[in-house]
Amino acid sequence: MEESSIIKIENLVKSFPIGGSFFTALDNINLSFSKGEFSGIVGPSGSGKTTLLNILGSLDVPSEGEAIVLEKKISTLSHKKAAQLRNGHIGFIFQTYNLLPVYTVYENVEFPLLLLKMPSKEREKAVKEAIEWVGLTDKIKSKPAQLSGGESQRVAIARAMVKKPELVLADEPTANLDSENSHHILQTMERLNSELKTTFIFATHDEKVMSYLNRIIRLEDGKVVKDELIGAKIAAS
Amino acid sequence: MMSIKLALRNLLGAGLRTWLNVIVLSFSYVIIIWYQGLIDGWNVQARRDMIAWEIANGQYWNENYDPFDPFTLEDSHAKIPEELTSGIIAPILITQGTIYPEGRIQGVLLKGIPKDQKVLRIPTDKLVKENGEIPIIIGSRMAKNNKLSTGDFLTVRWRDTNGTFDATEVRIAGIFKTDVPSVDGGNIWLNLEDLQEMTQSIGEATLIVAGSESISGKEISGWDYKSLDFLLADLDQIIKQKSVGGSIMYILLLLLAMLAIFDTQILSIFRRQKEIGTFVALGMTRGQVVKLFTLEGGMNSVLAAIVAAVYGIPLLMFTRYTGYALPYDVDDLGIAISEVIYPSYSLGLIVGTILVVMITATFVSYLPARKISKMNPTDAIKGKIQ
Numbered sequence: 287m288e289e290s291s292i293i294k295i296e297n298l299v300k301s302f303p304i305g306g307s308f309f310t311a312l313d314n315i316n317l318s319f320s321k322g323e324f325s326g327i328v329g330p331s332g333s334g335k336t337t338l339l340n341i342l343g344s345l346d347v348p349s350e351g352e353a354i355v356l357e358k359k360i361s362t363l364s365h366k367k368a369a370q371l372r373n374g375h376i377g378f379i380f381q382t383y384n385l386l387p388v389y390t391v392y393e394n395v396e397f398p399l400l401l402l403k404m405p406s407k408e409r410e411k412a413v414k415e416a417i418e419w420v421g422l423t424d425k426i427k428s429k430p431a432q433l434s435g436g437e438s439q440r441v442a443i444a445r446a447m448v449k450k451p452e453l454v455l456a457d458e459p460t461a462n463l464d465s466e467n468s469h470h471i472l473q474t475m476e477r478l479n480s481e482l483k484t485t486f487i488f489a490t491h492d493e494k495v496m497s498y499l500n501r502i503i504r505l506e507d508g509k510v511v512k513d514e515l516i517g518a519k520i521a522a523s
Numbered sequence: 524m525m526s527i528k529l530a531l532r533n534l535l536g537a538g539l540r541t542w543l544n545v546i547v548l549s550f551s552y553v554i555i556i557w558y559q560g561l562i563d564g565w566n567v568q569a570r571r572d573m574i575a576w577e578i579a580n581g582q583y584w585n586e587n588y589d590p591f592d593p594f595t596l597e598d599s600h601a602k603i604p605e606e607l608t609s610g611i612i613a614p615i616l617i618t619q620g621t622i623y624p625e626g627r628i629q630g631v632l633l634k635g636i637p638k639d640q641k642v643l644r645i646p647t648d649k650l651v652k653e654n655g656e657i658p659i660i661i662g663s664r665m666a667k668n669n670k671l672s673t674g675d676f677l678t679v680r681w682r683d684t685n686g687t688f689d690a691t692e693v694r695i696a697g698i699f700k701t702d703v704p705s706v707d708g709g710n711i712w713l714n715l716e717d718l719q720e721m722t723q724s725i726g727e728a729t730l731i732v733a734g735s736e737s738i739s740g741k742e743i744s745g746w747d748y749k750s751l752d753f754l755l756a757d758l759d760q761i762i763k764q765k766s767v768g769g770s771i772m773y774i775l776l777l778l779l780a781m782l783a784i785f786d787t788q789i790l791s792i793f794r795r796q797k798e799i800g801t802f803v804a805l806g807m808t809r810g811q812v813v814k815l816f817t818l819e820g821g822m823n824s825v826l827a828a829i830v831a832a833v834y835g836i837p838l839l840m841f842t843r844y845t846g847y848a849l850p851y852d853v854d855d856l857g858i859a860i861s862e863v864i865y866p867s868y869s870l871g872l873i874v875g876t877i878l879v880v881m882i883t884a885t886f887v888s889y890l891p892a893r894k895i896s897k898m899n900p901t902d903a904i905k906g907k908i909q
Contacts, residue, residue, distance in 0.1 A: 336901075340901045343804065345803070345804060345900045345901050345904070346900075346901050365808060365809055366808050366810075369803070369806050369807060369808040369809075369811075370806070372803075372804060372805065372806040373805065373806020373807075374806070378804045378805070380801075380804075380904065382797075382905075384797060384798075384800070384801040384804070384904060385801075386798055386801065387536075387798070388532070388533055388535075388536025388537055388538075389532065389536060393532065397529075397805060398805050398806060400525050400528070400529065401525070401805065401806045401807060401811075402806075403525065445805075
């Protein structure tokens with residue numbers, strides 16, 4: 287793996303059984319991502335963006351080839367090791383926010399730290415800091431049902447960022463948001479990327495998101511058809 | 524600790540769903556404890572009454588005495604042994620007799636017992652002779668069945684030790700109420716001396732009830748000691764049968780409660796797939812998710828126990844003091860049962876019920892939770908039904 291590379295994907299193939307045959311969702315993918323990248327996998331629906339993100343997030347495994355994330359081979363990780371990798375080093379942001387409905391904003395953001403068994407005082411400080419990053423201090427006791435879409439996604443960002451992970455995987459984070467909220471959360475993530483040097487990888491087909499990215503990988507029918515760096519926006523790496 | 528905290532947070536956060544479940548389960552706790560307490564109370568009362576009215580600290584039976592053999596009854600009496608005369612005892616002489624209430628003929632057992640005995644609760648102090656009349660006392664069932672009242676005269680016929688028939692008029696000096704049918708139905712109680720005189724068996728008895736433990740269990744020639752265990756064996760058998768019936772009720776109530784929890788947990792899994800997927804994505808292992816859901820189910824039973832305690836303790840205490848009046852006439856049931864049963868809630872019953880419900884609730888929560896481990900997290904995150 288290269289010096290600053292935190293993800294390396296080699297000859298990755300992912301296929302799913304459908305009926306009596308197999309559908310190839312990802313076909314011979316070779317990519318690498320460096321620390322601090324703010325990059326996106328773009329393409330139409332069904333192109334394999336989410337599948338690739340799931341494999342990078344150790345929620346799924348390749349059918350062939352290998353994905354090495356933070357020096358861990360995804361295909362050989364046990365369930366427990368994969369959970370440890372997600373818990374300790376990867377943050378997820380979902381299109382539908384996936385906040386825990388019975389928890390308050392504070393409790394939602396606190397959840398990953400509880401899994402990390404962080405001491406209570408340290409945890410409280412980290413949670414409040416994360417909520418402050420996304421500007422939701424006044425909503426700390428609200429439940430997800432009381433939040434707007436934009437606010438919910440900001441809580442999801444705070445939850446992903448609270449443990450200061452090396453990698454954040456965001457699957458269509460703006461798909462359910464209006465333009466203003468989309469820009470707001472993208473600016474928030476861009477700021478966190480530059481302040482914390484966290485690597486962000488988006489799966490999106492939203493033009494607004496693409497305008498913020500410093501690298502765009504275009505997928506079509508499970509294959510990488512384009513991988514371009516947007517020069518002016520290359521991060522500190 | 525973290526799992527407990529999260530499970531509690533999930534439970535309390537679920538609001539009405541949790542409380543409905545908890546309330547249903549709390550009913551199960553209270554009903555199971557009340558029902559078992561009622562049966563236990565019945566059992567305790569039946570034993571206590573039989574000891575108070577019939578058995579005391581055991582009985583010495585004449586070696587020929589067989590309560591199930593009427594043909595040997597006339598030969599089943601002997602002099603009261605000297606070893607026992609110094610102790611607190613209630614010797615009883617039994618012989619067969621016949622009465623003629625309202626012109627009908629009816630076989631009875633004539634039982635002679637000292638009028639001044641303090642061993643059994645039978646009100647023998649009423650067996651005081653007045654105007655040369657022989658006083659008798661009978662139980663309320665006997666009185667009701669034969670339409671007899673206090674003060675009535677009754678013709679009694681019997682055989683003496685030589686087999687000669689004799690008859691006399693007796694006066695009903697009292698009618699007593701007892702829950703022990705073997706003291707009541709078909710029994711006529713007389714003063715021991717009167718019956719001894721009537722049957723020409725002076726100083727003799729068929730059985731001797733021991734009034735104190737100090738004279739229980741002695742080996743006396745011609746007499747067999749019958750312990751409490753022996754004398755209560757039939758009752759214990761009935762209690763055992765009742766317990767089997769009670770257990771079926773217990774299991775049914777438990778199954779109903781468990782069905783509610785199982786149902787809720789199954790529904791939770793389908794409704795909360797997205798949440799489960801999120802838990803996994805945020806770094807929970809499958810084992811932790813199973814543990815969390817199992818704990819949630821188990822905690823339902825803990826919360827239910829607390830809720831049940833809030834309304835159940837006063838309710839059960841109330842029923843303990845007021846008792847439960849049986850809605851039908853229990854006189855003819857033939858077993859020792861009072862008209863009002865006072866439930867008996869032992870610590871063992873309460874702790875046992877709580878533990879059984881908690882363990883079962885946790886187990887039935889584990890079953891659907893185990894299903895989670897087979898769930899594909901990528902589909903679960905999207906909330907796809909699998």
